Amino acid sequence: MEPFSQELPVSDPASLPAASEQAHIAGSASIIALGGIASRVLGVVREAVISYFFGASGLVSAFRVASIVPTMLYDLLIGGMLSAALVPVFSEVADREGKEALWALFSRVVSLVALVLAGAVLLIELLAPQVAWLLSGGFESELQAAVTQMMRIITPALLFFGLSGIVTGLLYALKRFSYTALGAAVFNLGIIVAVPLLKGRIDVNSLAVGVFFGALLQLLIQLPGLRGVRLRFVLDLSHPALRRILVLYLPIAAGLIISNMQIAIDRRLASSTGENSIAWMANATTLFQLPHGLVAVAIALAVLPTLSRLSAAGDQEGFRRTLGQGMRLVLVLIVPATLGLLVLARPAVALLFEHGQFTANDTFQTAWALRCYLLGLIFASIDWQLNYAFYARQNTLLPALVGVFSVAVYLVVALLLIRPLGMFGLALADSAKHCSHALTMLVLTQRAMGGLTGQRVGETAGKAFLAAGIMAGVMALALSLVSRWVDAGSKIGGLVIVGVGAGLGIVVYLGLASMLHIEELGPLRDAVVRRLRPARLD
Numbered sequence: 001m002e003p004f005s006q007e008l009p010v011s012d013p014a015s016l017p018a019a020s021e022q023a024h025i026a027g028s029a030s031i032i033a034l035g036g037i038a039s040r041v042l043g044v045v046r047e048a049v050i051s052y053f054f055g056a057s058g059l060v061s062a063f064r065v066a067s068i069v070p071t072m073l074y075d076l077l078i079g080g081m082l083s084a085a086l087v088p089v090f091s092e093v094a095d096r097e098g099k100e101a102l103w104a105l106f107s108r109v110v111s112l113v114a115l116v117l118a119g120a121v122l123l124i125e126l127l128a129p130q131v132a133w134l135l136s137g138g139f140e141s142e143l144q145a146a147v148t149q150m151m152r153i154i155t156p157a158l159l160f161f162g163l164s165g166i167v168t169g170l171l172y173a174l175k176r177f178s179y180t181a182l183g184a185a186v187f188n189l190g191i192i193v194a195v196p197l198l199k200g201r202i203d204v205n206s207l208a209v210g211v212f213f214g215a216l217l218q219l220l221i222q223l224p225g226l227r228g229v230r231l232r233f234v235l236d237l238s239h240p241a242l243r244r245i246l247v248l249y250l251p252i253a254a255g256l257i258i259s260n261m262q263i264a265i266d267r268r269l270a271s272s273t274g275e276n277s278i279a280w281m282a283n284a285t286t287l288f289q290l291p292h293g294l295v296a297v298a299i300a301l302a303v304l305p306t307l308s309r310l311s312a313a314g315d316q317e318g319f320r321r322t323l324g325q326g327m328r329l330v331l332v333l334i335v336p337a338t339l340g341l342l343v344l345a346r347p348a349v350a351l352l353f354e355h356g357q358f359t360a361n362d363t364f365q366t367a368w369a370l371r372c373y374l375l376g377l378i379f380a381s382i383d384w385q386l387n388y389a390f391y392a393r394q395n396t397l398l399p400a401l402v403g404v405f406s407v408a409v410y411l412v413v414a415l416l417l418i419r420p421l422g423m424f425g426l427a428l429a430d431s432a433k434h435c436s437h438a439l440t441m442l443v444l445t446q447r448a449m450g451g452l453t454g455q456r457v458g459e460t461a462g463k464a465f466l467a468a469g470i471m472a473g474v475m476a477l478a479l480s481l482v483s484r485w486v487d488a489g490s491k492i493g494g495l496v497i498v499g500v501g502a503g504l505g506i507v508v509y510l511g512l513a514s515m516l517h518i519e520e521l522g523p524l525r526d527a528v529v530r531r532l533r534p535a536r537l538d
Contacts (some may be wrong), residue, residue: 042188049195059204062143066150067211069124069131070158086169087246088392094173103230106170106239110163111233112242118161124155146204153208157215164219171225173308186221190214244394251400262433263408273422280362281423283353284370287345288377291337296381296503299330300388307392316449322453323389327382331461332518334381336468336509338374343475344501345370349395351494376431379438386441389449390475398444406437460518467512475505 087110108230132147191210198206206403237243303326310319338511341348346367354363410433417425479501486493513521 042185042192046188046191049192053199059143059146062146062404063150063204063207066132066147066154066208069151070154070211071330086166086173086245088308088311089241089248090170090173092312092394093241095309095312100230102170102173104168104234105239106229107234108236108239108242109231109245110166110231111235112237113162113166114159115235118358121155121158124158125152128152128155149206150205153205154211157212160212160215160219164222166538167222167226168218170229171222186421187214187218190217208517248391248396251397254400258407259406262346262410269424273418273426280369281427282363283349283366284373284427287341287348287352287370288373291334291341292377292381295333295337295443296330296384299326299333300384302326303385303388307389309388311393319389319392320449321454323385323449324457326385327457328457328460330381330385331457332464332513332521334378334472335461335464336505338377339468339472340475340502340505340509341377342371343472343479343505344498345374347479347494347497347501351491351498354494365423368424372424372427373430375428376434379431380434381442383434386438388443389445390441393449395448395500398448399441400457402437402440404435405440409433409436463513463518467509467516470512471505474508475501478504479500486499 090102090105095107118381126153128148129144132144132151190213191207194213195206196208198209202209304323305321307319310322331376346363349367349370350363351362353366354360390396390399413432414426414429417428419425421428480496482500486496510521
C-alpha cells in the first residue's frame with residue numbers, strides 16, 4: 001500500500017472541466033490531510049515518549065524553552081512567506097516563463113535563505129546564554145544552563161527547517177504534494193528514535209538531538225520531489241520575482257508580529273484568571289486545531305497553486321469557480337466536525353486528558369473552553385480560504401490589515417468579558433476575532449473579485465447545517481443512552497461513548513448528505529479510497 005506515492009498531474013487548471021477541478025482539489029486535499037493525520041499521530045507518540053522518559057520535570061520545561069527559538073524564527077522568516085509569497089510567485093513564474101525560469105528563481109531564494117539562516121544560527125549560538133536568560137530568567141541557574149546547552153544543539157536545525165520550507169513552497173507550486181505531506185510526520189521521528197537510543201548517554205539532551213535530526217529528516221524526505229530541478233548558488237537581489245516575493249512577505253511579517261503580540265496578551269490576561277486557565281485553554285486549543293488543520297489548512301494549501309495560476313492567467317471566472325469549490329468542500333466537512341465536537345466535547349476531553357493529575361473539574365473547564373472556541377471554528381476555516389485567495393492574487397497587505405483589525409476586536413471583547421466570564425471570556429473573544437476577520441474578508445472578496453455569487457456556497461452551507469444539525473441531535477440522544485449502559489469514568493467506557501457518538505454521527509451525516517445531494521463529498525470520498533486502496537501488481 002502506497003498512499004503517498006502517486007502525484008497529481010501538473011496540468012493547466014483552466015483547461016479542466018468543473019468536475020475534474022473539484023476532484024483535483026479533493027485529491028490534493030486528501031493527500032495533505034492524510035499527511036496531517038500521520039503527523040498528529042506521531043506527534044502524540046512523541047509526547048508519550050517524552051513523558052515516559054522524562055515526565056514533566058524542570059529539564060523538560062528547559063527543553064520547551066530552548067525549542068521555542070527556532071520555531072519563532074522559522075515562523076517569522078519562512079512560515080509566513082510560504083503560502084503568502086512563495087507558492088503564488090513560484091506558480092506564476094512556472095506558468096508564464098517555464099521551468100528554467102522557475103529553477104533560476106528557486107536557486108536565488110534558496111541561496112538567500114541559506115545565507116540569512118546561517119547568520120541567524122551563528123548569532124543565536126553566540127548569544128545563547130543571553131537569549132536563555134530573556135526567555136527563562138525565572139529558572140534556577142542550573143536550568144538556565146540546560147536551556148543554553150539545548151538551544152545550542154537545536155539552533156542549527158533552523159537551517160534545515162528553513163530550507164525545508166522553501167522546498168515545500170516549490171513542491172506545492174509543482175503540485176507534488178506527496179513528499180510535503182510526509183515532511184511534518186517524519187520530523188516527529190527524530191525524538192521518537194533519538195530519546196530511547198541516547199537517553200542513557202546524554203540524558204535530556206537527547207530531546208535536543210531528536211529535534212535536530214527530525215528537522216534533517218523533514219528536509220531529506222522532500223528532496224526526491226526535486227527531481228529535474230537545477231539548483232545552483234546565486235545571490236541576486238535584483239531578480240524581479242525575488243523582489244516581488246520580499247514585497248509580498250513584508251505585510252505578512254508585520255501581521256505575524258501583531259499576531260504574536262495578541263498571543264502574548266492572551267496569555268497575560270489568562271494568567272490573571274487563575275493558575276490553571278492557560279493549561280485548560282491549551283488543551284481546548286489542541287482539540288480545536290485538529291479539525292481546523294485537517295480540513296481548512298489542507299484544502300487551502302491544495303487550492304492555492306491552482307488559484308495562483310488562474311490569477312496569473314487572468315482567468316477570473318476560473319478563479320471564482322475554484323475558490324467556490326474550495327469553500328464548499330470546507331463547509332461540508334467543517335460544519336459537521338464543529339457540531340459533532342460540540343456534542344462530544346466533554347467525553348472527548350475526558351478520554352484524552354483525564355488521567356493522573358487531570359481531574360474531573362479540569363475536564364469540565366476544558367470542555368467549556370473548547371465549546372467557546374468552537375463558536376469560531378467555521379469562521380476560522382472559511383477565513384483560510386479567503387486569505388489564500390488574496391495571497392494567490394499576490395495581495396498580502398489587505399489580509400494583514402484585516403488581521404490588525406481582528407486583534408483590536410479581540411482586545412475589546414476580551415476586556416469586556418474577562419471580568420464576568422474569566423477565561424471563557426477570552427475564548428469567546430478569540431471566536432469573535434475569527435468571526436470579524438472572516439466577515440471582513442468576505443466583504444473584501446466581494447469587492448475585489450466579484451465575490452462568490454453563483455458558486456452555490458450559500459446553498460451548500462444550508463444543506464451542511466441541516467444535515468449536521470440533525471446529526472448532532474442524534475448524537476446527543478445516543479450519548480445519553482449509551483452513558484446509562486457503560487461506566488463513563490473508565491477509559492473503556494469513555495472510548496465506547498466517543499466511538500459510538502462519532503461513528504453514528506458520521507453515518508447519519510453521510511446518509512443525510514446523500515439524500516440532500518451534497519455532491520462535494522463524492523470526489524473527496526473517491527480520492528481517499530484511491531489513496532487507501534492497495535496498489536495492484538501488474
